[in-house]
Each structure stands twice: as C-alpha cells, then as structure tokens.
C-alpha cells in the first residue's frame with residue numbers, strides 16, 4: 176500500500192509501505208476513507224522536532240473496517256468507523272476516569288501512520304466508534320475532524336470548565352482553535368472571543384459561534400480581553416497553539432479563579448510558578464481524550480448540529496500529500512484533507 180513518510184524536514188513523500196495486517200487479536204485493519212495533516216505534523220516537517228529516520232505520518236482517520244482479530248467483538252468488517260489518535264482499551268482505570276489518551280495500554284496512532292491507504296488499529300474495541308450505517312459523503316470531513324481537532328477543541332473547553340453564561344477566549348485560529356469555538360458554543364458560553372489576525376479564519380470563527388474577534392496579540396491582546404471583561408479577564412481561556420507566547424497570553428487573559436485549558440503541544444513553554452500562584456488561575460491540558468467524546472461528537476455531526484469539517488479548506492488526493500504539508504506550512508491552508 177501507499178503511505179506518507181517524512182524523510183527529512185520539508186521532505187514528505189508517498190512511499191510504498193508494507194500492507195498492514197492484524198498482529199494482536201485485539202487489532203483491526205481499516206481501509207482509510209480520509210486522513211489529514213495536523214498542525215502537530217508540522218513540528219517535524221519544519222525540523223522543530225528532529226527527524227532521525229524515515230517516519231510514517233498521520234494520526235487522524237476515518238475508514239471502513241476490513242478485518243478484525245479474534246478478540247474483537249464490538250466492531251465488524253464493513254462498518255464505517257472513527258477513532259482517536261491514541262489507541263486505548265477503554266477499560267483500564269485511566270480510561271474509566273475519562274482519560275483514554277492516558278490509557279495504561281495506550282498506543283499512538285502517529286507511530287503507525289494514518290496518512291495511508293490502510294491502517295492497523297490496535298485495541299480496536301476500545302479505540303473505534305462505528306457510525307450507524309455508512310454516512311453520506313458530505314459528513315466525511317466533519318467525522319474526520321472528530322478524530323482529533325474537534326475532540327481536542329472539546330477537551331480544551333471542558334478542561335477550562337466552559338459552561339452556560341461564561342466568557343471564553345480562544346488563543347489560536349488554527350483548526351483546533353476554530354473547533355474550540357464550536358465546543359464553547361455547544362457548551363453554552365455566552366461570549367466567545369476568537370483571537371485571530373486572519374480575515375478568513377475570523378469569518379469562520381464567527382460562523383462557528385464567536386461573538387467577538389480580537390486581532391491584537393501579546394500584552395495588547397491581554398489588555399483587550401481585560402477591557403472586554405470589566406478589567407478582570409475571561410472565565411475560561413482555551414490555549415490552542417503550544418508556544419510560550421500563546422501560553423503566556425492565555426494565562427494572563429484569564430480572570431482570578433478562571434481556568435485555562437491548554438491543548439497546543441507545548442514547545443519551549445515554561446510556566447512561572449510564582450506568577451501562576453499569584454494569578455489564582457487553574458491550568459489543565461494535555462493530549463485530548465478524544466475517545467471519551469467520540470460517540471457524542473459523531474452524533475452531533477450526523478444530527479447536523481456541528482460542522483467542524485469546514486476547517487478543511489484543502490481537499491487533496493493522497494498522491495498530493497506533499498502539497499498538503501506545503502500549503503499548511505505556508506499557512507495557505509488551515510487544514511488539508513487527504514483521500515486515498
């Protein structure tokens with residue numbers, strides 16, 4: 176089969192890879208219907224994360240089950256499935272506590288590589304969620320978004336305790352930040368401030384439910400949020416970038432007693448303990464336990480309540496995977512969908 180492989184920074188290719196097969200009895204193999212390029216894939220593509228050997232790429236996927244191992248009971252060949260970027264058993268104590276992305280037996284799909292024609296899914300019963308019947312093609316982008324960015328935005332909002340009546344600020348206008356706006360709206364936030372400088376992303380944020388847009392960054396951005404909130408800061412701030420500047424902006428934009436949910440993979444982020452202590456801000460983040468939210472998110476998509484698939488502004492055949500990376504790297508595209 177063919178799959179995307181990162182050979183060196185800036186050099187991603189569609190290579191011939193070994194066909195996946197059921198290895199453990201809890202595995203399934205899916206035929207990929209759609210995959211995509213994640214903002215976090217760009218850390219390696221840009222050389223920020225070292226590339227030491229040819230690396231299969233991608234951790235977001237929807238597909239049709241081809242084959243299951245002897246111990247798989249909940250998913251069957253022919254079913255259309257969505258899964259998260261960590262395989263999880265969904266039965267261990269961490270899973271039962273709602274932290275499937277910290278499953279005691281978790282396996283990262285990123286190490287398997289989902290930008291490929293077929294994918295082996297470990298712990299298939301715990302990882303995959305089947306849709307009722309085969310969904311209409313129009314739903315594919317939004318179902319794919321649930322595999323990571325929508326689930327991650329959802330977690331950011333829950334981690335920051337977004338709820339009815341709250342004022343929420345979203346730092347980051349990438350796919351996760353935009354999905355975080357959807358999550359804040361669905362969870363009943365009264366005011367949702369999208370922090371964005373790009374006209375097309377501001378427009379999408381507004382259509383997703385943002386009530387205000389702040390274009391300033393850094394100290395000026397923080398000052399704007401305080402100005403809009405009677406001088407104190409937002410109840411909840413969702414940090415969806417992962418840089419030092421974004422984290423500082425998030426922490427200082429939250430009110431005393433407020434919450435920051437951080438889901439951008441931190442790169443060079445240091446949090447000052449004394450400043451955090453004095454701020455009275457609560458901080459929770461990490462890789463999102465997307466599996467916990469998948470049944471609910473899939474239902475919201477199929478009911479037409481949410482359409483996070485609109486973050487895909489580039490739709491390419493898998494052959495053009497290199498162009499997908501280039502377009503996202505150059506910020507010509509928010510997120511690239513790939514169809515094998």
Ligand SMILES: [Zn+2]
Pocket residue numbers: 263264265266267268269270271275277278279280281
């Ligand atoms: Zn588990």
